[in-house]
Amino acid sequence: MSATTAETQLLEINLGPQHPSTHGVFRMIATLDGETIVKLKPVMGYLHRNHEQIGEGITYVASFPFTDRLDYFNAMSNNFGLALAIEKLGGIQASERGEYVRVIMAELTRLVNHVAVTGFLLNDMGAFGTPLLYAFRERERILDLFEAASGSRMMCNYVRPGGVREDVPVQWLERAREIVNNFPIFLDEFETLLTENEIIQQRAKHVGVLPKTLAVNASITGPMARASGVNYDIRKVDGYSIYPKFAFKVPLGSVGDVYDRYYVRILEMRESVKILQQALKDIPGGPAISPKGQAISKAPRTFKPPKGEAYGRVESPKGELGFYLVSDGSSQPYRYHIRAPSFINLTVLEDMCLGQKVADAIIILGSIDIVLGEVDR
Amino acid sequence: MWASLDELKSVLEQQLPGVTVTVEGAVLYVEPKNLVSVCRYLKDSERFRLDYLANLTAVDYPPERIEVVYHVYSMDKKHGPLPLKVRLPRAEPKVASVTPIWRGAEFQEREAYDLYGVIFEGHPDLRRILLWDGFQGHPMRKDYVVEDQNVLEGGPA
Amino acid sequence: MVGRGVLKGMWLVLREFLSTYPLGRMVLRVTGQPAGNRLVTVQYPDEKQQHAERFRYFPFLVYDQTPDNLRCVACKICEQECPPQCIHIVGPAKDEQGRPLKVHGRTYPVEFDIDTSICMSCRICVDVCPFDAIEMDNQYEMSSTERFGEMAFNKEKLLKSNEYFQQIKPTEASVVDQRLEAKKPKPAPTQPPTPPSAA
Numbered sequence: 001m002s003a004t005t006a007e008t009q010l011l012e013i014n015l016g017p018q019h020p021s022t023h024g025v026f027r028m029i030a031t032l033d034g035e036t037i038v039k040l041k042p043v044m045g046y047l048h049r050n051h052e053q054i055g056e057g058i059t060y061v062a063s064f065p066f067t068d069r070l071d072y073f074n075a076m077s078n079n080f081g082l083a084l085a086i087e088k089l090g091g092i093q094a095s096e097r098g099e100y101v102r103v104i105m106a107e108l109t110r111l112v113n114h115v116a117v118t119g120f121l122l123n124d125m126g127a128f129g130t131p132l133l134y135a136f137r138e139r140e141r142i143l144d145l146f147e148a149a150s151g152s153r154m155m156c157n158y159v160r161p162g163g164v165r166e167d168v169p170v171q172w173l174e175r176a177r178e179i180v181n182n183f184p185i186f187l188d189e190f191e192t193l194l195t196e197n198e199i200i201q202q203r204a205k206h207v208g209v210l211p212k213t214l215a216v217n218a219s220i221t222g223p224m225a226r227a228s229g230v231n232y233d234i235r236k237v238d239g240y241s242i243y244p245k246f247a248f249k250v251p252l253g254s255v256g257d258v259y260d261r262y263y264v265r266i267l268e269m270r271e272s273v274k275i276l277q278q279a280l281k282d283i284p285g286g287p288a289i290s291p292k293g294q295a296i297s298k299a300p301r302t303f304k305p306p307k308g309e310a311y312g313r314v315e316s317p318k319g320e321l322g323f324y325l326v327s328d329g330s331s332q333p334y335r336y337h338i339r340a341p342s343f344i345n346l347t348v349l350e351d352m353c354l355g356q357k358v359a360d361a362i363i364i365l366g367s368i369d370i371v372l373g374e375v376d377r
Numbered sequence: 378m379w380a381s382l383d384e385l386k387s388v389l390e391q392q393l394p395g396v397t398v399t400v401e402g403a404v405l406y407v408e409p410k411n412l413v414s415v416c417r418y419l420k421d422s423e424r425f426r427l428d429y430l431a432n433l434t435a436v437d438y439p440p441e442r443i444e445v446v447y448h449v450y451s452m453d454k455k456h457g458p459l460p461l462k463v464r465l466p467r468a469e470p471k472v473a474s475v476t477p478i479w480r481g482a483e484f485q486e487r488e489a490y491d492l493y494g495v496i497f498e499g500h501p502d503l504r505r506i507l508l509w510d511g512f513q514g515h516p517m518r519k520d521y522v523v524e525d526q527n528v529l530e531g532g533p534a
Numbered sequence: 535m536v537g538r539g540v541l542k543g544m545w546l547v548l549r550e551f552l553s554t555y556p557l558g559r560m561v562l563r564v565t566g567q568p569a570g571n572r573l574v575t576v577q578y579p580d581e582k583q584q585h586a587e588r589f590r591y592f593p594f595l596v597y598d599q600t601p602d603n604l605r606c607v608a609c610k611i612c613e614q615e616c617p618p619q620c621i622h623i624v625g626p627a628k629d630e631q632g633r634p635l636k637v638h639g640r641t642y643p644v645e646f647d648i649d650t651s652i653c654m655s656c657r658i659c660v661d662v663c664p665f666d667a668i669e670m671d672n673q674y675e676m677s678s679t680e681r682f683g684e685m686a687f688n689k690e691k692l693l694k695s696n697e698y699f700q701q702i703k704p705t706e707a708s709v710v711d712q713r714l715e716a717k718k719p720k721p722a723p724t725q726p727p728t729p730p731s732a733a
Contacts, residue, residue, distance in 0.1 A: 198537060
């Protein structure tokens with residue numbers, strides 16, 4: 001009997017939920033033919049706490065600390081998204097300095113997220129420790145900035161409708177400028193370490209290719225969509241907050257493989273640095289929160305938006321983060337829904353993994369960049 | 378692009394005979410039986426090209442209805458998002474799935490089924506997604522009773 | 535040339551490695567290489583991280599001068615607004631006829647508990663308090679051997695003086711002090727303070 005006619009048996013294995021490569025409690029049921037994946041079903045919900053239901057039982061402002069815990073790498077972006085949706089719903093104007101501080105925080109968050117996810121991706125590829133710790137060293141400096149401004153490294157709870165909860169402390173902007181100006185030096189080093197590395201190229205190029213049409217059809221957003229060539233960045237297309245004031249580009253990939261997803265994130269960090277330098281240069285004085293926002297922040301129960309609904313969205317580092325709020329005229333939202341980018345980006349996990357090897361499934365998942373707090377909500 | 382929702386309504390009713398849509402505020406209400414044809418038209422027509430489903434969710438209005446909300450956007454022409462809604466009877470919420478039109482609806486419909494109990498007919502794999510298989514009830518419905526409201530733990534007596 | 539990218543990366547790692555030793559840093563300086571991007575590990579618990587002034591952990595109750603003169607009037611706004619519902623207040627204290635008891639011209643809570651196993655340090659209670667009676671502490675070494683009981687802080691455990699607040703958060707405390715000074719009414723009619731039974 002020749003090898004080609006030998007009968008093989010399909011093997012079903014569970015990756016996770018307790019597995020370091022799944023970035024949390026996430027499970028993939030993979031059916032293997034030898035080493036090749038023929039079927040893969042994601043299983044989630046291990047961290048489900050029905051955040052939306054909690055949000056319907058408390059005031060609008062009280063949901064802010066819970067949004068910190070959605071995507072715990074990007075607390076500031078999540079706060080920003082909810083603040084924008086509430087502003088849309090209640091017709092609140094933000095103060096100008098508040099807008100600048102929020103944009104600075106959101107872009108710093110993008111740096112934090114992208115260095116961390118790149119480090120983790122390299123970890124998944126087998127480069128244990130070294131790139132991850134170089135990345136975390138930079139992340140730590142930015143988290144120190146967050147702690148100085150908001151009082152907490154990760155659970156910031158800092159942005160409010162109308163601005164930010166309190167103005168940044170003295171000397172903070174100088175510190176931020178120094179860190180932002182030194183960031184490109186780190187990025188150059190990081191790229192020296194990784195971008196041209198032949199092992200990474202062998203490992204990541206043409207792995208987990210996501211075609212452009214599928215990316216659009218499956219509602220993929222964020223760096224993942226842009227790596228596939230979809231020109232979609234909410235900062236550009238919606239022009240929310242004060243983003244139209246800044247000059248920056250939207251980097252696009254061409255192939256849509258794991259390597260493109262890695263490289264688009266590096267390029268995005270460079271663009272974020274540009275935005276940060278402009279914002280830190282132009283930031284005006286004045287109050288960090290508008291009077292109406294201040295009133296809402298001090299007395300959340302007095303804020304009763306008119307009946308109606310609003311869909312506010314921001315470009316979080318993971319993709320389109322949307323907040324859908326329905327108000328019935330009371331101080332609590334009637335419906336509070338979150339369009340979580342990492343949850344929806346998982347839709348195409350199976351499509352990308354089919355025909356690939358098991359080890360590739362790990363880095364494909366790593367390149368999607370999921371945080372289970374947001375997937376499961 | 379459309380100048381106003383009323384214009385969109387007239388275009389839809391002209392292009393799809395037998396379909397009636399209603400405009401309420403900034404929302405376009407579609408009858409459940411026409412949902413698929415309207416969505417397919419919005420996605421494929423040269424003028425609208427709403428090729429990207431941004432958000433899908435449900436809202437519960439007891440006692441009589443559940444609404445399913447779709448926010449659709451055009452990556453091609455960069456306009457939207459357009460809120461579309463369907464009203465379903467709360468006792469038996471059933472609507473055709475839009476997953477064959479937009480793959481992005483796959484997980485979002487499963488989530489709406491899980492938390493609200495809306496049945497999406499024609500969905501390739503309609504199972505619970507966030508809760509476990511044996512779970513009873515649909516927790517985001519307004520009449521769902523939470524087991525224990527007392528959060529302050531007393532501990533053993 | 536295949537392998538050039540790997541070699542470049544290894545050179546970078548070697549440089550970072552050298553920069554962790556005084557001798558290595560000297561070598562790098564002499565050869566004109568950048569001296570690396572150091573962030574030194576803090577050897578906890580022998581040494582401790584310097585936290586930012588705004589660093590927050592669990593809340594505490596502020597009192598002026600003496601512990602019975604606490605600023606909290608048991609209005610229960612924080613209890614209502616607390617997102618995870620970890621604050622539990624009984625009060626304000628009343629006498630047998632149902633009239634509110636007052637100390638230093640203010641009502642006061644009979645019980646004030648914060649379940650720190652639920653508290654998520656979000657600072658909303660501080661934001662909503664109209665009396666600046668509750669503030670965020672920065673003590674984070676509070677592990678306990680018990681799951682229940684020890685983690686629920688009662689009023690005695692939560693009370694801390696305004697001097698302590700001024701010491702841990704000088705900027706914030708001075709703002710609060712100024713605000714309270716501005717709010718202070720003209721000398722209140724002298725009234726013998728009723729000694730509270732609990733405090």
